[in-house]
Amino acid sequence: xxxxxxxxxxxxxxxxxxxxxxxxxxxxxxxxxxxxxxxxxxxxxxxxxxxxxxxxxxxxxxxxxxxxxxxxxxxxxxxxxxxxxxxxxxxxxxxxxxxxxxxxxxxxx
Numbered sequence: 001x002x003x004x005x006x007x008x009x010x011x012x013x014x015x016x017x018x019x020x021x022x023x024x025x026x027x028x029x030x031x032x033x034x035x036x037x038x039x040x041x042x043x044x045x046x047x048x049x050x051x052x053x054x055x056x057x058x059x060x061x062x063x064x065x066x067x068x069x070x071x072x073x074x075x076x077x078x079x080x081x082x083x084x085x086x087x088x089x090x091x092x093x094x095x096x097x098x099x100x101x102x103x104x105x106x107x108x109x
Contacts, residue, residue, distance in 0.1 A: 001103050001104075004103075012092055012095050015088075015094070020088060023080070023087070030076075034073045038073065041065070041069060
């Protein structure tokens with residue numbers, strides 16, 4: 001039996017879309033929480049500078065803390081995206097192997 005390309009493409013789209021859709025919901029929630037925390041911390045630092053509670057001597061410390069928050073957020077986001085890509089890749093390969101097995105009658109790996 002020949003491989004049904006139309007069905008394979010549809011199955012690949014479905015498998016990948018399910019994973020990406022679920023993970024994007026998680027990513028959006030994580031992003032919202034983190035960006036809100038970064039914005040709130042920025043407001044606190046800004047207010048502290050205005051009131052003098054954050055002095056020129058301590059300003060760099062607080063600004064470095066903000067930079068670290070942003071960097072950690074982005075590194076975590078990158079990790080989440082890498083996991084999502086890995087899951088999508090696994091799903092795609094599973095669909096392809098299944099289609100080849102169905103078309104050839106040969107069990108792969």
